[in-house]
Amino acid sequence: MAYQSLRLEYLQIPPVSRAYTTACVLTTAAVLELITPFQLYFNPELIFKHFQIWRLITNFLFFGPVGFNFLFNMIFLYRYCRMLEEGSFRGRTADFVFMFLFGGFLMTLFGLFVSLVFLGQAFTIMLVYVWSRRNPYVRMNFFGLLNFQAPFLPWVLMGFSLLLGNSIIVDLLGIAVGHIYFFLEDVFPNQPGGIRILKTPSVLKAIFDTPDEDPNYNPLPEERPGGFAWGEGQRLGG
Numbered sequence: 001m002a003y004q005s006l007r008l009e010y011l012q013i014p015p016v017s018r019a020y021t022t023a024c025v026l027t028t029a030a031v032l033e034l035i036t037p038f039q040l041y042f043n044p045e046l047i048f049k050h051f052q053i054w055r056l057i058t059n060f061l062f063f064g065p066v067g068f069n070f071l072f073n074m075i076f077l078y079r080y081c082r083m084l085e086e087g088s089f090r091g092r093t094a095d096f097v098f099m100f101l102f103g104g105f106l107m108t109l110f111g112l113f114v115s116l117v118f119l120g121q122a123f124t125i126m127l128v129y130v131w132s133r134r135n136p137y138v139r140m141n142f143f144g145l146l147n148f149q150a151p152f153l154p155w156v157l158m159g160f161s162l163l164l165g166n167s168i169i170v171d172l173l174g175i176a177v178g179h180i181y182f183f184l185e186d187v188f189p190n191q192p193g194g195i196r197i198l199k200t201p202s203v204l205k206a207i208f209d210t211p212d213e214d215p216n217y218n219p220l221p222e223e224r225p226g227g228f229a230w231g232e233g234q235r236l237g238g
């Protein structure tokens with residue numbers, strides 16, 4: 001019974017959030033049993049000279065060994081990825097996937113110039129940043145200690161990382177990429193003379209977005225439930 005409830009709850013997670021969160025958890029599980037982080041980290045030389053292309057993806061999937069930092073990142077990743085997909089990206093799966101690709105591309109580009117070997121935490125901060133800017137009036141509470149509005153959340157997380165002794169370069173990278181996406185997608189197109197620069201490729205829309213149903217479409221009798229126009233008040237042959 002508990003398994004069925006857990007399974008149903010898992011299947012209710014929107015597809016992109018479910019896929020990414022699952023991939024992160026499975027990657028961590030694989031590191032415990034099958035592989036090492038040295039096979040996953042971001043290394044431009046190994047990627048471009050030795051064609052270990054998988055590192056472009058795996059460096060976004062590993063958040064370190066199981067512990068407080070891993071659980072903290074997984075909670076934030078799951079929560080804000082899901083809220084974005086169910087909120088401002090509801091019914092726009094292709095646009096959500098394009099944001100993933102755009103953010104991942106920019107972080108990889110910046111990763112060539114900074115000494116970061118795993119970019120998953122920066123990606124999480126990007127998702128938090130975009131959500132926070134799209135929900136500016138939501139009141140937040142951080143561990144019962146701080147009350148603030150949503151746009152301050154990425155900066156609070158950066159301060160928390162600093163208190164834990166972590167490098168804030170990861171947080172700054174996530175904030176920078178999140179701001180670039182938010183500006184190009186939400187701000188610049190609405191400015192006088194602004195244009196929409198980020199356009200989701202049609203191939204992504206064809207793969208991830210189902211076509212809108214025609215409200216005037218009247219299905220044939222064999223396409224209706226039961227094969228008949230139940231309850232429509234029409235006579236047979238009418």
